[in-house]
Amino acid sequence: METLTLLGSGIWAAASDPMMLLAILIGALVGLLIGALPGLGPTAGVAIMLPVAVGFEPVVALAMLAGVYYGAMFGGAVTSILLGIPGDAPSVMTVIDGYPMAKQGKAGQALGMSVYASFVGGLVGLVGLTLMAQIFSRYALMFGPVEMTALMILSLSLVTVLGTNDRLKSFISLGLGLWIGTIGLDQIMGGPRFTYGSSILLEGIDFSLIAVGMFGLGQMFLALEEGPASRVDMASYSYRSMMPRWIDFIKCRAALFTGSIIGFVVGVLPGAGATAATMMAYATAKKMSKEPEKFGTGAIEGVAAPEAANNSASYGNMVTLFTLGIPGSATMAVMMAGLLMLGLQPGPRLFEQQSEFVWTLFGTFYIGNLLLVFITILLVPILAAAVFVSRGLLFAMVIGVVVYGIYGINLSLDDLLVMAAFGVLGYVTSKLNYPTVPLILGVVIGPMLELGVRRSLITSRGDFSIFLGSSISVFLLVCTVIILVLPLFRRFRHSRALSTEQSA
Amino acid sequence: MSTLKIMGVAAGLALGFATLPALAFEPERDVTIVVTSSAGGGSDTATRILASVIDELELTPVNFLVENRTGGSGSVGYSFVAGRTGDPYLWTKVGVSFFTTPLMGESPVSYTDFTPLAAISVDPYIMVVAANSPIQSLDDIIESGRMISGTTGIVADPALLAQKLQEELEIEVDIVPFGGDGEVTAALLGGHIEVQFGNPSEVLELIEAGEVRAIAASSDRRVPGFDDIPTFVELGYDVVQTQLRGFVMPRDVPEDAVGYWTAIIEQAVASPQWKEQYLDRFNAIPYVLSGAEFQAEMDRRNEEYTELMTTLGIIE
Incomplete structure (x- = not known):
């Protein structure tokens, strides 16, 4: 009850201060833009704003930085849906159903759902952050290398859900992704792997380059082949079509709910990240759906689940920073630097000692979330007009923007070459009907799995029984076995049923 | 809280410092x-x-x-x-x-x-253990003969420190590299590793909140703000990093x-x-x-x- 009072006064303090509202607005707008710009993601966005923000009063500064962060989560969906190019890493999964929807003339519906999913996910994440942060921070600490390994094994088993019916091609694609994930300096032993003496590959391949290259450029290369004839079915982009119909909302309620919960629970874990959360949310939504075959061809739940998850994860990510002073991701490390530069000491006593600061800041999050819904709804029809632009013009512009965004990450021309290489890879794999999603899954999950296994084995000195020594780990491993075995069991029953039918 | 404070403008007091030794070089560009x-x-x-x-x-x-x-x-x-x-x-x-x-x-x-x-x-490093850890001092570590420490990377100062302690304390050290200070602290608090060599500004709050306990500092003198915490040198071990x-x-x-x-x-x-x-x-x-x-x-x-x-x- 006391928490609610504190939160209420925090929201009021944030809402009644025009300076604060302006900061939230600027942060959210910058975030939206950076999120939508392919390549630059939330970490870069917060880092870009940091030197500007530290000139302000602490609450205003942090409200702005956080605005960039959750704003980027909203914005990432825009290019994912309209152009099939993920605006940032956590919106990769949104491409898979969002872009087909746009091609079918349902861009408004998809964008509308992404706004609502972002809002619902954000709200669930916020409630978790503001009302249950202490509980969740303790839970996050229980996830050490052993538990993380088990979670990543569970995530990898999702390839059976995320791949296509061609199992062999799905697994080859996964294997390729796992291999790409090992490129760069080995974090455990320190030596370079598969860099072939090139310093470009030393820090590994930025996930944005892979995502933008494979989805964005790869799809563009494919489309060029189709020629100018195949124009998008002109849909109406009235405000009316922007609003998800209630039936969509009801249809997606399970995907929204599980997406939000998975996003938060995974986002809380230090080192796990929003992208992994969106993959789990998407796979779960597909698994639970009555029509899983529609996923990948424009299922609206396929937009709802990952968008709810990445927004929810963004608040989950803040839990350990505010309760313990532990940044759980690169973006949070930048936020923490901001706190320190402003003379605020993040740590377990922040809630007590800087109570007003924390609650006002949390208040700004609620306002920012609501604000973003209005901003995005207003902006989307303008953005959605992109589909009316002829392909020749559009592709040229998009490539310009993509090049700018990717170059902006490190100011490196080498990154552009790497991205182009992935564009070619994306084109080739699509041509040969290899699914892209398992590859992306491998790139994201592989390194976390490898690090988990090796860290665990260092502490146990090579004894594999450590993975059975934790109840969380055992639980997750049992879930994995169930996921893997259940379809086999079903198929077995199905074929037996068939054969009895035939013999009857 | 509504006033805008622009840091750069705030200090116009420091004019006394602006005298420089007369040198031939005059900067012309940023x-x-x-x-x-x-x-x-x-x-x-x-x-x-x-x-x-x-x-x-x-x-x-x-x-x-x-x-x-x-x-x-x-x-x-x-x-x-x-x-x-x-x-x-x-x-x-x-x-x-x-x-x-x-x-x-x-x-x-x-x-x-x-x-x-x-x-x-x-920047010195502060060696800390979780508050509920049985380790109270370096002697406890020497007695157990083994220590699992976290580091921010394998080629990083905390790894170097652990390596030096391995020799000086004559113990076996297992070094687990994580993706950053935050991950190391999380692993320490969760009991997944035993020891962290943390940045002072990051561990200070955890020490004062009773989440972690400081064992020693890695500098050649005591760290400002950590005046009660002895250095390794004071404890009799030649380790400075x-x-x-x-x-x-x-x-x-x-x-x-x-x-x-x-x-x-x-x-x-x-x-x-x-x-x-x-x-x-x-x-x-x-x-x-x-x-x-x-x-x-x-x-x-x-x-x-x-x-x-x-x-x-x-x-x-």
């Missing part, structure tokens, strides 16, 4: 400081604060631009700076990768390809320019503004060296990293 890690990291923060202190004190008519050139584990930024020989308006910040990436043969330039300006501070912060320029920069910028850094880090905004806030220890002394310090550190990486089998 200075670029290349930081090879991303914005918000320790190197970036120290650099930006130094730049803003120099600006606040009006030590020089020109401005400082901090530019993050990341990639290639530092080799991208460092080779950019080293390639601009003779440029008197280009600095870069010394970090761990300044030494380690060239040692691995992954950079076309090494620490000897630069002109030293000045070292400004060292700190992170050096300093700035260098490309080769062949005219001597008077080097002297000019060195004097500016020295004045800035002697100011109360620097103490308040950096040293006190980040619990860093002032450590000001220039010229040959700074070069000798870098030689020594390079030697240490070479040794560590050879021991770990990363280089031969």
Whole structure:
């Protein structure tokens, strides 16, 4: 009850201060833009704003930085849906159903759902952050290398859900992704792997380059082949079509709910990240759906689940920073630097000692979330007009923007070459009907799995029984076995049923 | 809370500092400081604060631009700076990768390809254990004969520290590399590792909140703000390891320019503004060296990293 009072006064303090509202607005707008710009993601966005923000009063500064962060989560969906190019890493999964929807003339519906999913996910994440942060921070600490390994094994088993019916091609694609994930300096032993003496590959391949290259450029290369004839079915982009119909909302309620919960629970874990959360949310939504075959061809739940998850994860990510002073991701490390530069000491006593600061800041999050819904709804029809632009013009512009965004990450021309290489890879794999999603899954999950296994084995000195020594780990491993075995069991029953039918 | 406070304008008091030794070099252009890690990291923060202190004190008519050139584990930024020989308006910040990436043969330039300006501070490390850990002192670790410690990377100071303790305490050490300080702290609090060597500013709050217990400090003297915590040396073990912060320029920069910028850094880090905004806030220890002394310090550190990486089998 006391928490609610504190939160209420925090929201009021944030809402009644025009300076604060302006900061939230600027942060959210910058975030939206950076999120939508392919390549630059939330970490870069917060880092870009940091030197500007530290000139302000602490609450205003942090409200702005956080605005960039959750704003980027909203914005990432825009290019994912309209152009099939993920605006940032956590919106990769949104491409898979969002872009087909746009091609079918349902861009408004998809964008509308992404706004609502972002809002619902954000709200669930916020409630978790503001009302249950202490509980969740303790839970996050229980996830050490052993538990993380088990979670990543569970995530990898999702390839059976995320791949296509061609199992062999799905697994080859996964294997390729796992291999790409090992490129760069080995974090455990320190030596370079598969860099072939090139310093470009030393820090590994930025996930944005892979995502933008494979989805964005790869799809563009494919489309060029189709020629100018195949124009998008002109849909109406009235405000009316922007609003998800209630039936969509009801249809997606399970995907929204599980997406939000998975996003938060995974986002809380230090080192796990929003992208992994969106993959789990998407796979779960597909698994639970009555029509899983529609996923990948424009299922609206396929937009709802990952968008709810990445927004929810963004608040989950803040839990350990505010309760313990532990940044759980690169973006949070930048936020923490901001706190320190402003003379605020993040740590377990922040809630007590800087109570007003924390609650006002949390208040700004609620306002920012609501604000973003209005901003995005207003902006989307303008953005959605992109589909009316002829392909020749559009592709040229998009490539310009993509090049700018990717170059902006490190100011490196080498990154552009790497991205182009992935564009070619994306084109080739699509041509040969290899699914892209398992590859992306491998790139994201592989390194976390490898690090988990090796860290665990260092502490146990090579004894594999450590993975059975934790109840969380055992639980997750049992879930994995169930996921893997259940379809086999079903198929077995199905074929037996068939054969009895035939013999009857 | 509605007033806008712009930091740069706030301090018009520091005019007394603006007198410089009469030198031939007169800066005409803005200075670029290349930081090879991303914005918000320790190197970036120290650099930006130094730049803003120099600006606040009006030590020089020109401005400082901090530019993050990341990639290639530092080799991208460092080779950019080293390639601009003779440029008197280009600095870069010394970090761990300044030494380690060239040692691995992954950079076309090494620490000897630069002109030293000045070292400004060292960051000590505080050895901490979780509050519920049975470890109360170094003796407990010696008794158990083994220690599982976390590090921010395998070629990083906490790993070097663990390695040194392995020899000095005659124990076996398992070093688990994580993706950053935050992950190490989370693993420590969750009981997944036993020991962390943390940045003072990050562990101070955890110590005061009773989440972790400090065992020893890695500097040669006690850390400001941690006056009760003994150093390893005081406890009888010859272990000192700190992170050096300093700035260098490309080769062949005219001597008077080097002297000019060195004097500016020295004045800035002697100011109360620097103490308040950096040293006190980040619990860093002032450590000001220039010229040959700074070069000798870098030689020594390079030697240490070479040794560590050879021991770990990363280089031969």
